[in-house]
Structure formats: C-alpha cells, structure tokens
Amino acid sequence: MLRILPYGPKAFLVEVESDAEVLSLLAEVAIRCNVGWLKDVVNIVPGERTVLFDGVGNLDTAKSDLMTWKLRAGRLSQEVTVELECRYDGPDIGRVAELWNMTEQEVINYHSSLSHQVIFCGFSPGFAYIRGLDEDHLVPRRASPRPSVDAGSVGLAHLYTGVYPHPSPGGWQLIGRCETRIWDETQTPPALLTPGTKVKFVPI
Amino acid sequence: MLGRQNYCVVVRPGTLTTFQDSGRPGMAHLGVPRSGALDVVNFRLANRLVGNETANAVLETTYDGVALYFSSSALVAVTGALADVRVNGRIAEWAMPLYVPRGGTLDVGTAKAGLRCYVAVAGGFQVQPVLGSRSRDVLSGLGPEPLTEGQIVEIGPNSTRRPVVDFAPYLPIYSSTLISVHPGPRRNWLSKRGEQDLFSQSFQVLPQSNRIGLRLGGQRIEGLFDEELASEAVAWGAVELLPSGEIVVFLADHPTTGGYPVVGVIDETSAGLCAQLRSGETVTFTRSRLWRGTID
Numbered sequence: 001m002l003r004i005l006p007y008g009p010k011a012f013l014v015e016v017e018s019d020a021e022v023l024s025l026l027a028e029v030a031i032r033c034n035v036g037w038l039k040d041v042v043n044i045v046p047g048e049r050t051v052l053f054d055g056v057g058n059l060d061t062a063k064s065d066l067m068t069w070k071l072r073a074g075r076l077s078q079e080v081t082v083e084l085e086c087r088y089d090g091p092d093i094g095r096v097a098e099l100w101n102m103t104e105q106e107v108i109n110y111h112s113s114l115s116h117q118v119i120f121c122g123f124s125p126g127f128a129y130i131r132g133l134d135e136d137h138l139v140p141r142r143a144s145p146r147p148s149v150d151a152g153s154v155g156l157a158h159l160y161t162g163v164y165p166h167p168s169p170g171g172w173q174l175i176g177r178c179e180t181r182i183w184d185e186t187q188t189p190p191a192l193l194t195p196g197t198k199v200k201f202v203p204i
Numbered sequence: 205m206l207g208r209q210n211y212c213v214v215v216r217p218g219t220l221t222t223f224q225d226s227g228r229p230g231m232a233h234l235g236v237p238r239s240g241a242l243d244v245v246n247f248r249l250a251n252r253l254v255g256n257e258t259a260n261a262v263l264e265t266t267y268d269g270v271a272l273y274f275s276s277s278a279l280v281a282v283t284g285a286l287a288d289v290r291v292n293g294r295i296a297e298w299a300m301p302l303y304v305p306r307g308g309t310l311d312v313g314t315a316k317a318g319l320r321c322y323v324a325v326a327g328g329f330q331v332q333p334v335l336g337s338r339s340r341d342v343l344s345g346l347g348p349e350p351l352t353e354g355q356i357v358e359i360g361p362n363s364t365r366r367p368v369v370d371f372a373p374y375l376p377i378y379s380s381t382l383i384s385v386h387p388g389p390r391r392n393w394l395s396k397r398g399e400q401d402l403f404s405q406s407f408q409v410l411p412q413s414n415r416i417g418l419r420l421g422g423q424r425i426e427g428l429f430d431e432e433l434a435s436e437a438v439a440w441g442a443v444e445l446l447p448s449g450e451i452v453v454f455l456a457d458h459p460t461t462g463g464y465p466v467v468g469v470i471d472e473t474s475a476g477l478c479a480q481l482r483s484g485e486t487v488t489f490t491r492s493r494l495w496r497g498t499i500d
Contacts, residue, residue: 005389006494008469011439013389043232047436047461050389054232054439121235122435122461125344128235129435166345185334185346191234 002071004063011054012063016071019119019131022046023196024071038062046120046195048129081198084163084182086112086154088203090174092142096156100137107175108203110137116161116199121191126165126183128193133159145171152177154201161201163193176201210278210327210359215309216271217351222340222415223331224322225261231335232460238440239341240456242415242479243320244472246284249372250324253281253301260328260360261338263351265321267482269312270351272323278304278359279326285318285480286377299374318377318480327360342415343457380406380486383474385443386494390433390465393445398426402467403489407451411483415457417444418478420487424449427465435461441475443468443489453478453487468495 002025003015016022026046032038041062042055056062088108097104116132133139139156146169149155153164155172162172165183182192193199224247227240241247241264248258263270269287280302282289289296290311296302304310312321331338331348340347351357385402394402407420427445438444438461442454445467455475468489470478481487 006387006391006469007389007439007466008386008441009471009494011469013436015389042229043238043437043439045232045437045460048434050434050436052232052437052439054437055229120435120437120461121233122459123235125231125236125346126234189231189234190236190335195233 002066002069004066007052007054010056010059011052012056012059014051014053014066015049016051017049019048021071022049022051022119023117025051026195028069028071037065047122048119081200082192083200083202084178084180085204086176086178086201088112088176090154090176092155092173093175096139096173096175099139111161111175112201112203114201116201118193118195118197118199119160120195121193123162124166124168126191126193127162128182128191128195128197130161130163130193130199131159132161132199135159139173141171142173145169149174150177152179152182154178161199165191210274210276210361212275212278212325212357212359213273214270214351214353214355214357215273216269216311217353217355218265218268218270220266221270221351222264222342223261223329223338223348224264224340225338226259227339227456228335228337228341228346232437235344235460236335236346237341237343237457237460239337239339239347241322241339242456243284243322243476245476246322246374249299249374250281250283250322253283253299253369253372254279254324254326256324256326256328260324261331263321263323263329265312265323267319268314269321270323271309271311273309274304274306277306277308279362280304280310281324282310282312282321283324283374284321285315287315287321288313299372301370317379319482320479325359327362330358330360341457343459377480379482380488381477381481382488382490383470383478384492385468385470385489386492388443388466388468389436390445391467393428393433393465394467395426395428398428398445401425402451403491406486406488409481409483409485409487413481413483415455417455417458418453418481418487420451420453422451425451427467433463433465435463438462438466439469441470441472442466443470455479
C-alpha cells in the first residue's frame with residue numbers, strides 16, 4: 001500500500017510497507033520516467049520505508065498517478081551485482097560472533113553467503129545501506145562511535161551492512177575491510193553502490 | 205601562465221568564505237547533499253548584476269566579509285547581507301555593478317544586517333568543480349576549500365553579455381523573521397500542545413547554526429516519540445523535531461537522510477531569509493495556507 005505524505009510546495013514523500021517495496025517502487029518509477037513521466041523531478045530519494053520526490057512541478061498530477069500504481073516485485077533497470085572482496089578481520093567481529101552465538105568463521109560464512117541489496121544511501125556521499133541480514137541477526141550500533149574509521153571498513157548496524165567510502169567517525173560494528181574503491185568523484189555515477197545494486201561479499 | 209589570465213588574490217579571507225553556485229541537485233539518492241548558495245535570491249541577483257549566467261560561482265561570506273585584489277579590471281557586485289563595500293578604500297555601492305580597476309582592491313566589510321554576502325565577478329570564479337559544481341559543501345567536504353589568505357583565484361573570460369541592470373530591488377533583511385511553514389510528512393509527531401509550542405513563540409538562532417542548518421532555541425516542543433522513525437530522505441527547508449524538543453531547519457548542506465521526524469517544510473525563499481539570521485536573532489513560525497487548509 002502506498003501512502004502519500006506532504007513535503008512542502010514542491011515535494012511529497014511516499015511511504016510503503018517494506019524495503020522490498022521501496023525497491024519495487026523505484027523500479028516502477030524508473031520504467032515510467034523512461035517514457036516521460038515526471039520530467040521535471042530533481043531528486044528521487046529512497047529511505048528505509050519511503051521514497052521522496054523532490055522538485056516536482058505538478059504535485060497533484062504526480063500524486064494521483066501514483067495512487068493508481070500496483071507495485072510488483074520488479075527489477076531496477078540498472079540492477080547489477082557488485083562483488084566486493086572482503087578481508088574479514090574487523091575489530092568488532094568477535095563481538096558480532098558472540099552476539100550471534102557463532103564462531104568468527106561462521107560469521108564470515110553467513111555474511112558472505114547472503115544476497116545483499118542496496119536500499120538507500122545516506123550518512124555521507126556514497127555510503128550505502130546494504131540489506132542482507134535476516135531479522136534474527138540484528139546488530140546494535142556501538143555504544144560510542146569511533147572518532148575515526150578508515151575508508152573501506154565494512155560495518156554492521158541494525159539489518160544493514162555498510163562500507164565506509166571516506167574516512168569518517170563511525171558507530172557501526174566493524175567486521176572487515178574492502179580494497180575496492182566505492183566512491184570516485186571522476187566517475188558517473190561517483191558511487192559504486194547505488195539503490196537497487198546487488199552485492200556479494202567475497203571473503204579473501 | 206597566470207600572467208595571461210585574469211585572477212584575483214585573497215587579501216583577507218574572512219571567517220568562512222566559500223565558493224558557491226547552484227550546487228549538486230539530483231544526487232541526493234547517492235548521499236550527496238544539494239549544497240550551493242544558501243540565499244538563492246541574492247546569489248542569483250549578484251550574478252545578474254554583472255551579466256553572468258546564473259550558474260556561475262560566487263563567493264559566500266560569513267559575517268566579516270572578504271577583501272580581494274584584482275590583477276586586471278573587473279566588474280563585480282555584492283549582495284546579501286548589508287555591508288560597507290569599498291573599492292580602493294572608497295565607499296562603493298552595494299547591490300550594484302561595480303568597476304574595480306586593474307590592481308584594485310575590493311573590500312567587503314563586516315555585515316551590518318544579515319550574515320552572508322554574495323560577491324560575483326563578471327566571468328565567474330574559475331575553481332575546479334567537483335561533481336559538476338564549485339560549491340563547498342561543509343557537511344561532506346565536497347568542493348573547493350574555503351578561501352585562504354594569499355590564495356590566487358582565476359577569473360573566467362568576460363562573456364559578451366553586458367549587465368542589463370545597474371540597479372536592482374532586493375529583499376530587505378530583518379533581524380527577526382516570520383516564516384510560513386507547510387505541513388511536513390511527520391507533522392503528526394507533534395502533539396496538539398507541540399503544534400501550539402511551534403507556532404506561539406519566537407525562537408532564538410543558536411550559535412551552532414551553520415550551512416547545514418539553523419539550530420533554534422526556545423521553549424521545548426512536545427513531540428510524540430512513541431516509536432523509532434525509519435531513516436528517510438530529508439529535503440532543503442525541512443523543519444525537524446529532535447527528541448530533546450529542539451527544532452532544526454535544514455539548509456543547503458543538510459544530510460540527505462535522517463532519523464528524526466520532519467514536522468514542517470519551508471520554501472526556498474524562506475530558507476534564504478533563515479540563512480541571513482545571526483545567532484541571537486529570532487524567527488517566528490506561522491501556519492501556511494496549506495497547513496491551515498488541512499483538517500485533522
């Protein structure tokens with residue numbers, strides 16, 4: 001079910017039931033935008049359960065169009081799988097193993113066996129919230145964030161995996177690191193992990 | 205090489221002077237903030253006064269202005285906060301096209317009203333763009349660094365366009381501002397009492413305010429924080445309610461997503477007015493027609 005929420009004179013927020021529906025909605029939007037729907041929109045920004053449409057010229061038309069849509073488990077047109085080689089030697093992997101009642105090797109096996117998918121980006125340019133963990137493997141954030149985390153660090157928080165694109169402070173539980181550059185200002189798009197991108201973590 | 209080009213030298217950089225243009229729209233889904241000049245009206249006016257395309261980069265100063273030496277004659281304009289503008293020490297006009305002779309110095313003084321001046325030069329400041337924009341984004345660190353003393357900045361070739369105006373009306377700058385608020389997606393996180401709190405007091409601009417947002421102090425606003433909000437997109441002008449009962453109004457360098465409820469939204473012109481408020485000055489919110497027109 002779509003719920004449309006107001007967001008000022010030029011935008012609106014669409015709320016759905018799940019992150020899977022966020023991706024279905026983005027897929028539907030991509031198909032329709034390809035054939036000229038919502039030509040003037042500036043930003044289409046997913047969140048965990050929502051998609052923001054910002055810079056919309058005719059709010060009423062856009063909203064009434066949306067209400068007629070039926071969401072299908074769709075594929076994003078640019079949907080690709082990115083393989084990220086990961087060295088699972090993060091400082092918090094022991095803590096995560098304890099939390100899940102596993103050995104560190106089992107953590108590695110579990111995390112690298114999952115099919116992950118980027119739901120949305122935020123926190124910093126190119127930082128993707130990658131969904132893969134199942135509901136039984138929730139991970140709390142660290143009680144106090146680290147003042148600095150290296151670029152490439154792989155962390156867990158809530159149901160998400162994240163790869164830090166830049167050195168920054170960070171509160172996620174670090175389980176490993178990737179060599180692959182996931183942010184490059186000279187590329188289009190500059191982010192490797194965009195909403196809808198499928199991700200496999202390959203242990204090395 | 206520089207000898208053949210037009211350039212300026214930063215004589216006095218000011219507290220925080222950044223290059224700004226219209227920012228990086230369309231990349232919020234990658235976590236890239238919009239950024240760009242905070243006071244859009246005065247940014248556009250400055251470019252228009254010198255005959256630039258509106259997308260050219262200008263300087264955005266913070267409170268104490270900037271001073272620049274020009275290697276060759278230049279056409280400049282200063283808009284935004286009200287400040288004494290001097291060319292070679294002589295008082296010059298504000299919000300008008302100004303001619304700075306070769307080897308001349310433009311000095312923009314401390315703001316007398318408002319906070320941020322916009323300094324445009326015909327041809328634009330030619331610093332290296334990042335992701336298609338010369339804007340400095342203070343949240344993510346994208347774009348050219350803030351100005352430093354002695355820095356040399358190249359100026360683009362004068363376009364063949366001549367300025368079409370030599371005087372322009374501008375929005376007055378007040379030390380207290382009345383802002384109309386539209387309903388936000390999480391308006392229902394305000395209790396009845398909280399809505400009253402929002403619209404019945406003057407908020408004080410706190411010193412932590414910056415290009416990311418305006419932090420406001422006042423009486424605590426009652427919210428209904430019964431559950432945790434799933435992270436969702438944030439837009440320029442979002443009025444966010446914190447669990448502490450404080451209010452943040454997001455400006456151009458806002459984070460692209462957030463976990464606190466956006467209870468209201470203000471428009472671009474209002475956000476520009478907010479960007480001109482100094483710490484200690486006040487803002488009062490009023491319900492927009494849209495807010496009043498909705499029945500709950």
